[in-house]
Amino acid sequence: MGKSYKFAFVSNSETISKVVYRHATSQGISMVVRLATMEDALPVAQELIDAGINVILGGGGTGKLLRQQLKQPVVTISRTHFDILRTLFRIRHAAKYVAITSYGEITEGLNLFADLLNIRIKPIVFHSTQELTDGISQAIDSGVDYVIGGGICMETAREMGCRGSTIIPSSKVIQRALEEAVNIAESQHSSQKHAAWLEGALDSLHEGIVGVDEAGTILFSNTKAADFLNTDQKNEGSIFTDFLNVIQIDQVLRNGEYIPDNICSFDNRSFVTNIRPIRINSDIDGAIAAFRPATYLRTIDSKLRKHVKNRGFTAKYTFTDLIGQSANMRALRKRSQRFAQTDANIFIQGETGTGKELLAHALHNAGSRAHEPFVAVNCAALPDSLLESELFGYEEGAFTGARKGGKEGLFLLANKGTIFLDEIADISALLQVRLLRVLESQEIFQVGGVRVIPISVRVVSSSWKNLAREVQAGRFRADLYYRLTTLNVQIPPLRDRVEDIPEICGVLLHRLGFSSHLLSPAEYSLLSTYAWPGNVRELAALLHRYVLLKQDEEPNSNLLAELLQELIDSSAQLTATPNTMGAESSLLVNVSLKQQVERHERKIIRQTLLKNNQNKSLTAQQLGISEHTLWRKMKGE
Numbered sequence: 001m002g003k004s005y006k007f008a009f010v011s012n013s014e015t016i017s018k019v020v021y022r023h024a025t026s027q028g029i030s031m032v033v034r035l036a037t038m039e040d041a042l043p044v045a046q047e048l049i050d051a052g053i054n055v056i057l058g059g060g061g062t063g064k065l066l067r068q069q070l071k072q073p074v075v076t077i078s079r080t081h082f083d084i085l086r087t088l089f090r091i092r093h094a095a096k097y098v099a100i101t102s103y104g105e106i107t108e109g110l111n112l113f114a115d116l117l118n119i120r121i122k123p124i125v126f127h128s129t130q131e132l133t134d135g136i137s138q139a140i141d142s143g144v145d146y147v148i149g150g151g152i153c154m155e156t157a158r159e160m161g162c163r164g165s166t167i168i169p170s171s172k173v174i175q176r177a178l179e180e181a182v183n184i185a186e187s188q189h190s191s192q193k194h195a196a197w198l199e200g201a202l203d204s205l206h207e208g209i210v211g212v213d214e215a216g217t218i219l220f221s222n223t224k225a226a227d228f229l230n231t232d233q234k235n236e237g238s239i240f241t242d243f244l245n246v247i248q249i250d251q252v253l254r255n256g257e258y259i260p261d262n263i264c265s266f267d268n269r270s271f272v273t274n275i276r277p278i279r280i281n282s283d284i285d286g287a288i289a290a291f292r293p294a295t296y297l298r299t300i301d302s303k304l305r306k307h308v309k310n311r312g313f314t315a316k317y318t319f320t321d322l323i324g325q326s327a328n329m330r331a332l333r334k335r336s337q338r339f340a341q342t343d344a345n346i347f348i349q350g351e352t353g354t355g356k357e358l359l360a361h362a363l364h365n366a367g368s369r370a371h372e373p374f375v376a377v378n379c380a381a382l383p384d385s386l387l388e389s390e391l392f393g394y395e396e397g398a399f400t401g402a403r404k405g406g407k408e409g410l411f412l413l414a415n416k417g418t419i420f421l422d423e424i425a426d427i428s429a430l431l432q433v434r435l436l437r438v439l440e441s442q443e444i445f446q447v448g449g450v451r452v453i454p455i456s457v458r459v460v461s462s463s464w465k466n467l468a469r470e471v472q473a474g475r476f477r478a479d480l481y482y483r484l485t486t487l488n489v490q491i492p493p494l495r496d497r498v499e500d501i502p503e504i505c506g507v508l509l510h511r512l513g514f515s516s517h518l519l520s521p522a523e524y525s526l527l528s529t530y531a532w533p534g535n536v537r538e539l540a541a542l543l544h545r546y547v548l549l550k551q552d553e554e555p556n557s558n559l560l561a562e563l564l565q566e567l568i569d570s571s572a573q574l575t576a577t578p579n580t581m582g583a584e585s586s587l588l589v590n591v592s593l594k595q596q597v598e599r600h601e602r603k604i605i606r607q608t609l610l611k612n613n614q615n616k617s618l619t620a621q622q623l624g625i626s627e628h629t630l631w632r633k634m635k636g637e
């Protein structure tokens, strides 16, 4: 019983101490015994507690005294009436007039004992060692021939030449006291354990936590609270409002209402507080205030934004990146800028490479959602089932292979911001239904989940296809079409705004580290003869190739014309691809047959040179022309 706890018995009776010690150790209880006068008992007990003793036991008067004066619980080992009777019975033939000492008050029923055993009894009541000594001395003077009691009464009487005995508590009394001491130690341990865990939990929070009683006095607080309030200790016992000027705490204590996210100040710093009443039954017993500096929330907010940014969910381009001063482009920019100010869904139609995604970025950045996420999804890039879980997320265990903890879904990541659904015309009929449901309800239902999450997302979608025609053909739902195309813009193909080509080339060349003068006016006009089925993307790729190859070329070579010719050749092979303009339209317009034949010759020469490691004589020999002709043809003479 109670092996791991430590107990101490404080008494001024050596006799009782020995009995208690024997009893405790026989049961394996760790017991320290300290003899002390009543006057010394308090500091001795305090010293024992400080040294790690769990529970103090005190004998008779000493026990009662300690119980009154110590903050910690004290178990007293007090004699019972039966213990007195047993002692009186033992000495009844040897004594005529017996004094019985007792601390603080007269022991009841002594008359009964006197009558029963036919002896005279004199009670002695004392509160201090001096009173006890004086009482015994006076009793002896008045004819007492035997003194019984606890503590030092036996020794004092004997010193005064009188007989004396100690009333020893029975085993049962000692046993009960030991059990009580162990119970106290156990319940103390369990509440200390609770407190330690609670304190640990409170101290590991990033918020300051302060608990106050119904008068607003601080009962407890965590270290973060002390940190925030710039105080060393935890301020228990102080009035909360002396630290944090939270008017609402009175309101919470008065009305019992929970006040979340309130701003208050201390030491010129702003804090966000949440104050919650604590009720016991229906009475308000106090309140708990949780608070953190307002700057902390800002840090979290910017961390969140950074996280979203790191994952690439931000819009990179603005309207200034959308180059072109043609009437077409100016009209498009004007219209789009107006649309950006609204929150309505927008559909962008345009051939590949016309800048649909660029425009989606610009629309987001020019609108009220600019500081929120921008999430771009290519709907044609993923199989249907995967696209669904990518868009709407899923809950843990939704399907085999589902990630632990589930997945948020791009719609949720775009919450408050914009989602750009590229190639929207290509989504399946099933996905069209789900998308429609989300757009109508502004809520996300996760795959395999029961959660419904409200969202606010602006949808910008795009396709090279004519969506209205897709609806007519029955491939796209009309209801979804209307949801997506509240506003719509069409980006004209590059061939319809060839006047933009020099400006676009200028910017692209500049990005590649070259001047726009790298191309001559004649070359610019050559570029405008091509149909550009791949639009600006194709133009950018061509320029890239051009600046790379240009370095090895003769100054007057026809590199640009040759590269254009290659484009024509390769686009001829792409005739079947619906996303291009077709081979015929890729042919150079306004270029004579002679020039075209020459370009073709140059292309053959270049390819043979490449095959022959630039060996000109071998190339000339293989092509059946002289080296001189080869030179001439290369220079375009």
Ligand SMILES: Nc1ncnc2c1ncn2[C@@H]1O[C@H](COP(=O)(O)OP(=O)(O)OP(=O)(O)O)[C@@H](O)[C@H]1O
Binding pocket: 321, 322, 323, 324, 350, 351, 352, 353, 354, 355, 356, 357, 358, 359, 422, 464, 504, 536, 537, 540
């Ligand atoms: N008007 C423009 N000004 C400057 N750059 C442009 C313009 N239009 C397109 N681009 C550039 O061309 C490339 C293709 O643009 P983007 O990806 O936006 O086209 P898209 O229409 O979305 O193409 P796809 O339909 O194939 O996805 C990008 O590098 C983009 O920056």
